[in-house]
Amino acid sequence: xxxxxxxxxxxxxxxxAELLNKNDLTELTVKREYGExxxxxxxxxxxxxxxxxxxxxxxxAAAPPAAAAPMAAAAxxxxxxxxxxxxxxxxxxVGTVYMAAEPGAExxxxxxxxxxxxxxxxxxxxxxxxxxxxxxxxxTVKRILVEDGSPVExxxxxxxxx
Numbered sequence: 001x002x003x004x005x006x007x008x009x010x011x012x013x014x015x016x017a018e019l020l021n022k023n024d025l026t027e028l029t030v031k032r033e034y035g036e037x038x039x040x041x042x043x044x045x046x047x048x049x050x051x052x053x054x055x056x057x058x059x060x061a062a063a064p065p066a067a068a069a070p071m072a073a074a075a076x077x078x079x080x081x082x083x084x085x086x087x088x089x090x091x092x093x094v095g096t097v098y099m100a101a102e103p104g105a106e107x108x109x110x111x112x113x114x115x116x117x118x119x120x121x122x123x124x125x126x127x128x129x130x131x132x133x134x135x136x137x138x139x140t141v142k143r144i145l146v147e148d149g150s151p152v153e154x155x156x157x158x159x160x161x162x
Contacts, residue, residue, distance in 0.1 A: 009040060012032065012042070020044050027044070028042075028044045082157040087162040088157045088159075089135065089136060090158060091124060091154060091156045091157075092133070092154070093131065096125045096149060096150070096151055097122055097123070097124055097149070097152050097158065098123040098125060098148060099148040109122070109141050111143065113141045115141060117134075117135055117136065118135065119135045120134055121133055121135050122158065124152065136161070137161060140162055141160070141161055142160040145157050
């Protein structure tokens with residue numbers, strides 16, 4: 001956006017926040033075009049409080065001290081949630097995942113594969129459009145969290161690249 005301040009922008013953002021709350025949404029992204037080389041990109045989101053409980057684990061080791069137990073349970077919950085992993089590649093849209101360019105073709109990536117930043121790692125079909133999803137960083141594919149042909153939601157973890 002140019003340095004010209006658009007007076008309606010604050011009201012526009014407030015209206016988006018109200019729309020977010022009124023319709024019980026968690027995120028809203030809008031691009032407002034004013035003219036050539038003059039636009040406003042707005043992303044309004046709200047944090048949701050989610051409580052995760054780790055499943056009880058059997059252990060033959062001595063139990064940790066009582067003060068360490070809550071921290072250990074929180075660490076297990078974060079490690080079990082692939083979306084919280086720093087190498088998580090998340091879905092930029094709602095759609096259907098395809099691991100290869102066409103049925104029967106070799107998959108774009110497999111666990112253990114080295115990928116380059118920008119390399120296609122999978123395709124998400126949304127509204128009959130095939131969207132190539134690039135690797136956000138170079139690294140090794142550690143986990144693939146989706147199956148070929150499965151539906152995904154916006155923000156869902158697809159794979160882990162370290």
